[in-house]
Amino acid sequence: xxxxxxxxxxxxxxxxxxxxxxxxxxxxxxxxxxxxxxxxxxxxxxxxxxxxxxxxxxxxxxxxxxxxxxxxxxxxxxxxxxxxxxxxxxxxxxxxxxxxxxxxxxxxxxxxxxxxxxxxxxxxxxxxxxxxxxxxxxxxxxxxxxxxxxxxxxxxxxxxxxxxxxxxxxxxxxxxxxxxxxxxxxxxxxxxxxxxxxxxxxxxxxxxxxxxxxxxxxxxxxxxxxxxxxxxxxxxxxxxxxxxxxxxxxxxxxxxxxxxxxxxxxxxxxxxxxxxxxxxxxxxxxxxxxxxxxxxxxxxxxxx
Amino acid sequence: xxxxxxxxxxxxxxxxxxxxxxxxxxxxxxxxxxxxxxxxxxxxxxxxxxxxxxxxxxxxxxxxxxxxxxxxxxxxxxxxxxxxxxxxxxxxxxxxxxxxxxxxxxxxxxxxxxxxxxxxxxxxxxxxxxxxxxxxxxxxxxxxxxxxxxxxxxxxxxxxxxxxxxxxxxxxxxxxxxxxxxxxxxxxxxxxxxxxxxxxxxxxxxxxxxxxxxxxxxxxxxxxxxxxxxxxxxxxxxxxxxxxxxxxxxxxxxxxxxxxxxxxxxxxxxxxxxxxxxxxxxxxxxxxxxxxxxx
Numbered sequence: 001x002x003x004x005x006x007x008x009x010x011x012x013x014x015x016x017x018x019x020x021x022x023x024x025x026x027x028x029x030x031x032x033x034x035x036x037x038x039x040x041x042x043x044x045x046x047x048x049x050x051x052x053x054x055x056x057x058x059x060x061x062x063x064x065x066x067x068x069x070x071x072x073x074x075x076x077x078x079x080x081x082x083x084x085x086x087x088x089x090x091x092x093x094x095x096x097x098x099x100x101x102x103x104x105x106x107x108x109x110x111x112x113x114x115x116x117x118x119x120x121x122x123x124x125x126x127x128x129x130x131x132x133x134x135x136x137x138x139x140x141x142x143x144x145x146x147x148x149x150x151x152x153x154x155x156x157x158x159x160x161x162x163x164x165x166x167x168x169x170x171x172x173x174x175x176x177x178x179x180x181x182x183x184x185x186x187x188x189x190x191x192x193x194x195x196x197x198x199x200x201x202x203x204x205x206x207x208x209x210x211x212x213x214x215x216x217x218x219x220x221x222x223x224x225x226x227x228x229x230x231x232x233x234x235x236x237x238x239x240x241x242x243x244x245x246x247x248x249x250x251x252x253x254x255x256x257x258x259x260x261x262x263x264x265x266x267x268x269x270x271x272x273x274x275x276x277x278x279x280x281x282x283x284x285x286x287x288x289x290x291x292x293x294x295x296x297x298x299x300x301x302x303x304x
Numbered sequence: 305x306x307x308x309x310x311x312x313x314x315x316x317x318x319x320x321x322x323x324x325x326x327x328x329x330x331x332x333x334x335x336x337x338x339x340x341x342x343x344x345x346x347x348x349x350x351x352x353x354x355x356x357x358x359x360x361x362x363x364x365x366x367x368x369x370x371x372x373x374x375x376x377x378x379x380x381x382x383x384x385x386x387x388x389x390x391x392x393x394x395x396x397x398x399x400x401x402x403x404x405x406x407x408x409x410x411x412x413x414x415x416x417x418x419x420x421x422x423x424x425x426x427x428x429x430x431x432x433x434x435x436x437x438x439x440x441x442x443x444x445x446x447x448x449x450x451x452x453x454x455x456x457x458x459x460x461x462x463x464x465x466x467x468x469x470x471x472x473x474x475x476x477x478x479x480x481x482x483x484x485x486x487x488x489x490x491x492x493x494x495x496x497x498x499x500x501x502x503x504x505x506x507x508x509x510x511x512x513x514x515x516x517x518x519x520x521x522x523x524x525x526x527x528x529x530x531x532x533x534x535x536x537x538x539x540x541x542x543x544x545x546x547x548x549x550x551x552x553x554x555x556x557x558x559x560x561x562x563x564x565x566x567x568x569x570x571x572x573x574x575x576x577x578x579x580x581x582x583x584x585x586x587x588x589x590x591x592x593x594x595x596x597x598x599x
Contacts, residue, residue: 014405021398022391101392105385106442109354110406111378111449117406303357 015112015120023094023124030090030129030175037079037136044075045143052146060150076162079140083167083174084199086129091178092191094125095299099186118299122292126175133171137164148228160211161203165277169284174199176291183298206280212268214279222263228270237264305332305368307453307485308353312362315348322348323509326362329592330487330502332453334516335479337500338489339579345509346489347386350457353487354383367452379409382446386457388439392431396424396441403445415448418474436467440474447478454478456488472499497575505582512582513590517575520590524578527555529568537565544588545581556581558590 052059095118098104108114140162161170177198181191217232218225219241225231236244239260248255268276306329313326323345330336340346351357352364355373370377390399400419404410419426422440430438439459446454459475460468476499479486490496496503503520505513513520527538534546534553541557556573564570582588 011405011408018402018405021394021402102385102387102389103391105356105383106389106391107406108356109378109381109383109385110403111375111408112406113375113378301358303351 011112012120015117018117019120019124023121026090026094027125027128030086030125030171031132033082033085033089034129034132034136034171037082038139040075040078041136041139041143045139048143048146052150057150060147076140079136079162082136083133083170084196084203086171087174087176087178087195087199088192090125090129091175092182092195093188094121094179094182095295096182096186096188096191099182100188114299115296118296122176122179122295125179126172126288126292129175130168130172133168134164137162137167140164140167160273160277160280161207163277165281166284169281169288170203172288173202173284173291176288176295180291180295180298183295183302211276211280214276215268215272217266217268219264219266222265222267225265225267226270228273229265229267230270231265231267233266235264236261306330307332307334307336308364308366308487309368310352310362310364313349313352313359313364314361315345315352315357316360321360321509323352323506324361326511327591328504328511328514330504330514332367332485333483334485334502335476335500336485336487336502336504337496338487338504338506339491339493339496339583340489340506340512341491341583343508344506346491346506347457348509349506350383350455350487350489354378354381354455356385379407379449380452382449382451382454384439384442384446384454384456384459387462388442388459390430390438390442390445393429395427395429396433397426399430399441400426400445400448403448407449409450411448411450414450415444418444418447434467435462436464436470439463439467439471443471443475443478447482450482452484454484454486454488456486458489458491460490460492468495475499493576493579496579500575503575503579505579507583507586510586510589511591512586512588513578514592515590520578521573521575523558523560523590524556524573525559526571526573526577527557527559527564527568528552528571529555529565533565533567537568544578544590545585 051063055062095104098107107117141164161167174195178191178195181194181198182188185191185194212230212232221239222231222234236249236256238244239262241264243264244261308328308330310326310328313323313328314321315323326349338346338349348357352359353366353372355371355377364372366372366377367380370380391402394402396419400415404412404415419441422437422444424433424437424441430441433441439462443456443459446456454475456475459471463471472495475486478484497517501517503513503515503517504511524544527541529537529552531548531551531553534548534555538546538555538557541555541559541562543555543557545556547554547556555568556577559570582590
């Protein structure tokens, strides 16, 4: 190994120590949030699995009737909050707190380039929580398995953003958004607020408008779409898909039968589920890289 | 060699200019005091010199051509910002270890030696140290980089007189030991004469004075004489300030070798008197001609 390479390796290790010493609290917060989510999933998942094994495939209907497990539909909401909380509490303070305390004036005048300092911090604060988030996403797949095999409609219990690929990508995005907000706003509380607002806005638009349209939807008789398909629209139509006019809709059943009227669906087939997962993870990762780039530009240009 | 050079340097924050048209050539080997009232642009100038701020106009370089904020400049300059910011939640030992890992040229013996001399407890959190101890720790870190220039922003502002004295003596000890150049800002104008041998006066973002203390003291004199004749008699003496108190007028001016007007007596001035006279007369200036500002 050449002397320069040796020196470089030494300095990366040295910077690694610095970053770990300073960022361990923030990374710890993010990891605690994820651990809390994992704990919720394990504690609730074990009895669900137990009940499902005992009662067989009809467990969901049976327990539903008795009012058990109705809370399971609310549970994903708690886990869904993890990425935005990680962004607000671990990402946003990364630069904002130092700007407020005035310590950027120390950090940026030592013998280490400020961009290098930022990059190594980002590696810590982005990679560790994201790896943990993959674990939570896998745990969620285990958690919702009894519901899926009981034939519960996917949209009822499965939040697509909680499975491994997209959940990890949302954590990545949340933290990177927090760091950028901290760099741009330089006040911890304001940066936390901006992170929460920005994250919720993107989350909302994604869930409502984008997530089910990553590929053009298929159309066909509803009976052929399959139980796990995500239905975007359904209407009464002639065989071939032409919708009934309002006056035709008012016809009697005999008219319906003679014209072979059926329910037509615009849908995303269940087979696309994982493709969509990776598409969502993909564009979120690209967006994260853009946020990191913007943060670096701000850090290079900005005065203290 | 010049430790700091600037040409037409200016910095604008939103609408207002914090520093304007600043031409400086500060030679190496001096302890330079940068003096001016609050809001004069001292911190702006120092931040420009260490790369924490970028110039809106003109250019600035340190140590003969290094760009402020470049790795070479960062390595060569030890900077202590105003209020000596350090990581208050870290113990002293960790703070030192952190600084060591950030600075390739770190002199560990020097750092630990100074910390031991100062009696700073390594396990104590930085935030729990007194203001004087924090300032000393920040100076220790800046010196342990083995810099060629030390830049200190208001190092004395928050220190009590005893801590001030101790800080200055350890600074002067380091200067004697290493022969490094020092540039420090201060709005305290007393005591300057003991430590500084080069003076820069900034006022409202404008450079007023830049020169060696000995030269300034040699060229500036106080003429004292009858009040009625003061303005007229000293007009040719580049008067900086005419202070008319009672029947006598005190005129701080640069008489050069001209004969003293009748009825006036000549007195030597202290650095403090020179500084105060300039600060009270923002339009006066004592700057080297353009020829002395070398590229």
